[in-house]
Amino acid sequence: MTFELTILGATSATPTVGKHPTSQLLNYNDQFYLIDCGEGTQVQLLRYDFKFNRINHIFISHLHGDHYFGLLGLLFSMHLQKRTNDLHLYAPRGLDEIILTHFKHSKSVLHYTLIFHPFEGNEPELLLDNEDITVTTIPMNHGILCCGFLFREKPKxxxxxxxxxxxxxxxxxxxxxxxxxxxxxxxxxxxxxxxxxxxKPLRSYAFCADTKYTESIIPQIQNVDWLYHEATFTEDLAHRIEEGTYHSTAKQAAMIAKKSNAKQLIIGHFSVRYGDLNILLQEAKEVFENTVLAVEGHTYQITA
Structure with a gap:
């Protein structure tokens, strides 16, 4: 069965020409799961020929704008395309208030039902359990409520x-x-x-959103097949983390991959200060060889 990940955006904070904030599309058996929805996500979906209305589940890691500013536009585009199927939104509590406030003041309604599933983020929570996969939150350390997501294939x-x-x-x-x-x-x-x-071996994918280096996540993602971990900085800027940015370096992302015995690491959420991302890649590969960059438009096959 298909299990593949397409990167829609992999830049931190500020979009630039050709670089978009965090967003990923996971395809399992032609069921599509959107992970974060930074500014420009719907344009990226169009660019790579994905249909909005095939997405039935959206997961938002936290309420910093570069991870959800594309959501309202996508929701309304689904409405304009006459969507009728329910849409499930998994996010920290508070995003529902933001959405409802927008629709209240814009006097907008949706043709479809938006079902909100809030999570608390203190402990791992099972968000989704269907015939194909389970999705569980991974609590991050980011200064505000923030969770990654662990996708596990179920036995067939x-x-x-x-x-x-x-x-x-x-x-x-x-x-x-x-x-x-x-x-x-x-x-x-x-x-x-x-x-x-x-x-056949069961496959798994862990999306570790914005976070400081934190080993508390390692037991939950132990032996994961594919791991995405943010790598905002190179090691020479590690002091920025201590100044309160709550992000990780490429080396720290690789250390998590190594200690969790992941098979493959994808690094992303790159600071826009880096024109050449190979410096981040090389820093990670010195610790964990099986590392690749999150490249917009690239699709990665999740293998066991």
Whole structure:
């Protein structure tokens, strides 16, 4: 099944020509999940040929504007496109007030139902549990309520080993095998693994939003397949963090990836001061080799 991530924006704070604030689109089995919605997100969705109304779940990490200023425009564009399906919005409490205030004073209404799911952010919270994936918050350290999101693939039904399957095996027993059960057939116990193929490894993706270096997240993301971690600064500007910016360096992002035993690291949320992002990439790779830059428009395959 498809499990892929497209970067829509990877710049911190201020957009520039060709560089947009944080936004990502996760596609799992043709179900689309929007992660953060910085200014210009809907333009980026159009640029990379994604349909607004295929998005049914939006996750906002925190209420700094560069992570949600694109949301109101996107919501209203969905309205103009005659959306009727419910839209689920997961965000810190308070974003609902911002949206309602806007629609109150602009005398606007939506054709569809917007369902708000607030999270508190102090402890990991299960936000979504459907037939495909679970989504859980990852509490960050950013000076205000801020959470990342952990997407985990759920186990699927097992595939039958057709070469070993008895031709006269009844359908109910085949279905039991696909559910992982052992079966009795013709007076014998048949172990599930005798007639099924080994399950595929389950995939996972962790989005670690704006945060200071914090090891408290490591147990929750341990052994994650793909990790996105903000890398606003190079190490020579680490003092900015202590001055109250609550961000991370590329080296610190790599340290989290290494200590959590992630398979792959994506760094993003780059300060606009860096014209050449390779300096951030090299700093991270000195600690964690399997590091790539978050590149706008690039799609990454989430593999186990």
């Amino acid at each position: 039904k097992l595939n039958i080993n057709k070469e070993r399957l008895p031709t006269n095996l009844p359908v109910p027993l085949i279905l039991a095998l696909k559910d992982g059960e052992d079966i009795f057939f013709e007076g014998k116990l048949i172990r599930n693994e005798e007639l099924t193929l080994p399950p």
